[in-house]
Each structure stands twice: as C-alpha cells, then as structure tokens.
Amino acid sequence: MDSMEKIVSLCKRRGFIFPSSEIYGGLNGCWDYGPLGVELKRNVKQAWWDDMVAHHDETASPAGAPATFSMVGLDSSLLMNPKVWEASGHVGGFSDPMVDDRETRARYRADQLAVFALEFVATDGTVESYDEVLFAAPGEIGKTDPAELFEPHRKRIASLQKARQGRNARPVGIPDALQNDAVRMKVIAPGATGPGTLTAPRAFNLMFKTHVGALEDNSSVTYLRPETAQGIFVNFKNVCDTARVRVPFGIGQIGKAFRNEINPRNFTFRSREFEQMEIEFFCRANNSAQWYEYWRDRRYRWYIALGIRPGNLHLREHDKDELAHYAAGCADVEYDFPFGRSELEGIANRTDFDLRQHMQMSGKDLRYFDDQETNEDARRYLPHVIEPSAGADRGTLAFLCDAYSEDEVGGEPRTVLKLHPRLAPIKAAVFPLVKKDGMPEKALAIYRSLKKRFNVYYDEKGAIGRRYRRQDEAGTPFCITVDGDTLTADTVTVRERDTCEQTRISVAELGDVLGERLGG
Ligand code: GAP
Secondary structure: OOHHHHHHHHHHHOOOEEEOOHHHOOOOOOEEEOHHHHHHHHHHHHHHHHHHHHOOOHHHOOOOOOOOOEEEEEOOOOEOOOHHHHHOOHHHHOEEEEEEEOOOOOEEEHHHEEEEEEEEEOOOOOEEEEEEEEEEEEOOOOOOOHHHHHHHHHHHHHHHHHHOOOOEEEEEEOOOHHHOHHHHOOEEOOOOOOOOOEOOOEEEEOOOEEEOOOOOOHHHEEEEOOOOHHHHHOOHHHHHHHHOOOOOEEEEEEEEEEOOOOOOEOOOOEOOEEEEEEEEEEEOHHHHHHHHHHHHHHHHHHHHHOOOOHHHEEEEEOOHHHOOOOOOEEEEEEEEEOOEEEEEEEEEEEEOHHHHHHHHHHOOOOOEEOOOOOOHHHOEEOOEEEEEEEEHHHHHHHHHHHHEEEEEEOOEEEEEEOOOOOOOOOOEEEEEOOOOOOHHHHHHHHHHHHHOOOOEEEOOOOOHHHHHHHHHHHOOOEEEEEOHHHHHHOEEEEEEOOOOOEEEEEHHHHHHHHHHHOOO
C-alpha cells in the first residue's frame, strides 16, 4: 500500500470520510464526512473563520499589515440570478478541454492526459527515437512518474523494448499533441486496442445547470455556484451600506461550491461538490500590490501555524503568462501530497475586474464612497480586490496527510494522526483502567464534567493499550486514565499522543490543564 492508500483506508476505517451514497455504488467526485471527519473539517473551517474573520482585531492588526482594517462575514445563497455568472465570465469561459475515447468510452481532461513518444537508450548512451505510434496516459509529462505513464501500455512498450534488445525506454512528452489532428491520430489511449480513438478536445463548461421553478425551459436556467466569491461581489454594496466598513476591509465566506469536474481524482482533492473558504479584500489600487503580498504571506503562515510541516508547503508565484488578463498577481499555496505537489489555495490580485463587470451588467453604481477623502476626484472609486481562496476539503486532506505517521510504541507498530490540537476531532478520551472497583463511575463523572468544555470521548471496552491505539488513529491529543490512585488520591494519568508520556494530574486541575495544553 502506498501512503495515500493508507490514508484513504484509515479515513474509511475510522469514520473520517466515506464515498457518497456508497450502498448504491457511490457517486464519482462526491464524499461524505463521517463522525470524526465532520469534526475535523468543522475545526478547519472554524480555525479559518476565527483567525480570518471573527477574532480579527482591526484595532491591532497583525504585524506587517499596512494599516488597520476590519473583516466581516457573509453567507450568500447558493443559487443566484444567472446574470451573476454571465458577468463573472463563468457562462462564457469556465470550461476545461475534454477528450473522449470512442473505443473505451473513457473521458479525460486534455491537459491531464500526457501524450508521449518513446526513446530507447542503449548502454553506450546512443538514443533511438520512436514516434510511429504515440502513447497517452493519465498524468502530466514532467510531473508524473514515467513508470505510471508506462503502466497502461506496459505490454506494448515491453514488446517494443524486446525488439530493441531490452534497451531502456523513456517517455518524451509531446505538448499540445491532442490539438493537432494528424498527431492525435497516432495516439493510443489507455485501454484502447489501437491508435486514433481520441476525439478532438472540446470546451466543457464545469457549471452544474439547474432550473428554478416548475418550467424547465431556458428562462428558468440557473447554476449551482462554482465558487463562493461572486456571492461576495454582488453583496459589496449591501455590506458597505450596512456594516459601516471603510476601505480597506475584507468579506469572508465559507460555503459549498460545485464543479462538474471531468476527472474527479485523488480522493477529495478534486471533487464535484466541495467547500471553499474565500476572502474578498477591498483596497485602493495604489496599495493593492502591498496588500497582495500581505495576504499571500499571511495565508501561507496560517497552514504552518496549524501544524503543516514547512518543508511540505510551498508558495508558487505565477509567471506573467499564467495570469488571467485582468489579474495583477497570483500565487498558489501548494502542498506535497503523496500524489504530488498540488494547489491548496490561490491568492490573487483581481484588480477591479469583478466589481466593474457587475456594475456594467447590473447597471448599479458599485463605487465606494469615501466621505473622508478631501480630493473630490478620489471620493468615488471601485476598490481593487485581493482574493485568498482556499478549499476546506483540500485543507482538511492536507492536514490529514501531514499528520499521518507510523512509529513503534513498546515494540509494536502504531498509526498516529499528529493533528494540531485545534483541529483534532476529539480533544481527550477518558478511560477507567479496568471495568470494576468504582473506576467506571469515577471516569464517567470526569467525562461528564469535561464534556461541558471539550469534545471528549468515553471508552471502557478492551485492553487499555488498544484503547490508546484507537485514539492515536483518531488524532486525539490526550488520554485520561482513571486507576487505583484516582480513587485514593483523586489524580489521573494524562497520556500525550505524540510522545506517549504520562503525567499525573489532580482531578480538580484537569479541566484547566487540558484547556491550557489544547491552546485555550
Ligand atoms: N474564486 C476563485 C476560485 O474559485 P479556484 O482556484 O478555482 O479559485 C479555489 O478555487 C480553491 O478551491 C482551490 O485552491 C481549491 O482549494 C478549491 N477547489 C477548487 N476546485 C476544487 C475541486 N474540484 N475539489 C476540491 N477543491 C477545489
């Protein structure tokens, strides 16, 4: 089992994440969070909301902020007037290039189907190229392990190798091969018996269409939102008029988004239904570059503060030619998932593009009015926008992957989730050492009193070592055990998950000690 398979298996076994509607065979790209998973994901969202919105103190902005600013929240509707998506550009341009295999009926995203020719390398280094027939495999040239690219064509490549006295074969990527009809006709798709079965790429709009009301005609079409951001832009004026906010300020929102992804994959990483945590931060154009850097760096630090190992997290600034035509800057926070380095969050300087589009389409004046500005020309303006846009499911998956570890305790292997205490689904488990001598009664009393403050768990079944292991797999930071001394001295042992160290603590102090160790 590779490490991703182990994580997926742990998620299923311990009730973090299940395939959606599994008893009917599931639905590709949709996932359900079980009892532990829902707590973990809620904690991720709560940490984001607390750190970015609710407990953001505008009178004492974090160090490095160019000025004080306020943050407010929003919960906009998921279905909106379809004009929103025309103005935002999603109706016209939110698409991926899709190719179909006429023989196997498989469907691929053209940019995620690597097309390669072969080179055969002799021991003396001479290279022989082979491009009479090209091969296609899910993945990206340069990013995907060549062994994985070869896998769907193993037999055919082996026979070509044999004909060349076993010389080493290596893939040579052919960019944009599927766009070119003549080249595409030479490509063998995975599972196809011969070349030429792939269709030309065509644009596939990722929005889920639906109808509002009883009539299913064009007049009733709308879309499940593919991002939460537009709900913020269309409420910009409402928030300005009611919340007494002054530029610079930000609006944060957490909510579901839907995309009809061509190829959902890598567990929850690319899903069709997922949650976003987005901020639209409104500022003046002349200091938007400064705010962009501020948010980019702050968002990167947020993941580290919640326990992601710095070596696994990267900030990737986009090249100029990668930027959307309206964007003045964009960076991705990327994480080294077991399946490769991939985007967790994007931070973009979107200029005034979105507000301008909505102002034009709606005919409403969305300019901000600065009543303290003395220069008449500068009093009304469209703010520029910095957008840190994170995925709650991708974040949750990254925290799970980073926390997953295997070690040995007392000569026995154990699996442990070293989750940050703020994220851990269960904060502490309470056990009676044995199920007699009044220990269960005492342990239950402790459990009930802690339950008022923390998400704690009670377990009296099985050997104590087994109970510890179960909590290690659930990521529970502390296990509290009631033993013989508890009954005489009113103390318990508190075992720390990562070190397995045990300390004795008086029952009277337990709640406060736990609160302190969990971070308040
Ligand atoms: N408003 C900007 C926006 O939506 P995006 O890069 O398309 O930008 C932002 O999405 C974040 O949403 C991504 O970085 C990712 O964390 C999450 N996300 C996007 N598509 C996703 C999918 N199919 N499954 C899970 N998360 C996704």
